[in-house]
Amino acid sequence: MKWLIMSDSHGWKEELSPVVQRHEQEVDYIIHCGDSELYEDHPALEKMMVVKGNCDFGEDFNEEIVKELKGVSLFVTHGHLNQVKMTMTNLTYRAEEVGAQITCFGHTHIATSFQENGVIYINPGSIRLPVRPKRTQTYVICEIEDNRVKVEFYTRQGEILPELTNEYTLA
Numbered sequence: 793m794k795w796l797i798m799s800d801s802h803g804w805k806e807e808l809s810p811v812v813q814r815h816e817q818e819v820d821y822i823i824h825c826g827d828s829e830l831y832e833d834h835p836a837l838e839k840m841m842v843v844k845g846n847c848d849f850g851e852d853f854n855e856e857i858v859k860e861l862k863g864v865s866l867f868v869t870h871g872h873l874n875q876v877k878m879t880m881t882n883l884t885y886r887a888e889e890v891g892a893q894i895t896c897f898g899h900t901h902i903a904t905s906f907q908e909n910g911v912i913y914i915n916p917g918s919i920r921l922p923v924r925p926k927r928t929q930t931y932v933i934c935e936i937e938d939n940r941v942k943v944e945f946y947t948r949q950g951e952i953l954p955e956l957t958n959e960y961t962l963a
Contacts, residue, residue, distance in 0.1 A: 793862050794818055798931040799825035799870075799898030800918035802847065805836045807948070811919065811931055812839065814950050819933070821861060825898035825916065826853070826870030845870035845898065858890045864936055864962065867892035871899035871915075880913075887911045893962050894934070894941065903930040903956055905943040910963030912941055919948055928953065936962070 796819045801808055812822060816839065826845025830837055832852035844853035848870075857868040867890050874882040876899050887895040894912045903917030917923075917930035929948035934941065945956035 793820050793864070793936045795820065795861075795934040795936075796822045796931065797825065797896050797914060797916045797934055798823070798919045799896075799916050800827045800845070800901055800920060801829070802827055802918075802920045803829040804920050805830065805834065808836045808919070811948065811950075815933060823857075823866075823868055823896055825868060825896050826872075827898060841868065843868050843870050846872040856890075858892070862936075865891050865893045867895045869895075869897050871897035876900055876915075880908075883913070884908055884911065887913070894936075903928070903932075903945050903953075905932075905945075905956075905958050905960075907960045912943070912960045912962070914943055917945070930956075 796815045822840040824840045824842040826843045827847045829847050841857055842853050843857055844855050859866050867887050876883055892911055896914045901918035901923040905914045916932040919929055919931055922929050930945050933944045939962040941960045943958050945953040
């Protein structure tokens with residue numbers, strides 16, 4: 793199973809299409825971790841599971857998604873309500889509370905992945921306004937096979953960033 797994960801596109805519409813088109817035939821799910829600044833029915837978000845970020849106004853999106861996808865428990869949130877810019881503690885408590893194996897979040901605009909207390913955390917960075925590394929616009933392809941989880945970061949142009957790639961084992 794493969795997931796395309798992105799976040800913090802901040803109003804971009806046409807710029808999302810090449811990323812989706814590049815991977816839509818190989819992925820099973822597309823996840824947007826908030827701050828799209830678009831409405832739920834916008835064509836750019838048509839094939840995505842999307843959560844509400846702090847820059848998303850209106851009632852279009854849920855604050856969280858908690859879902860089981862082919863036997864893997866997923867938790868998606870933007871992260872602002874968990875204060876992820878200050879601490880990961882609130883997010884880790886919430887992930888454990890909902891029984892997540894994989895947690896996807898955004899808000900910080902920093903591309904990262906890590907595993908803590910058996911939960912895999914993925915922040916795809918920002919597809920539009922990155923902070924680090926090197927201000928590179930990023931997204932993620934997460935491949936789950938058996939208990940192995942490979943998290944690969946890509947530039948918006950589709951080039952892999954091997955220095956950010958990690959592999960984990962599902963707990």
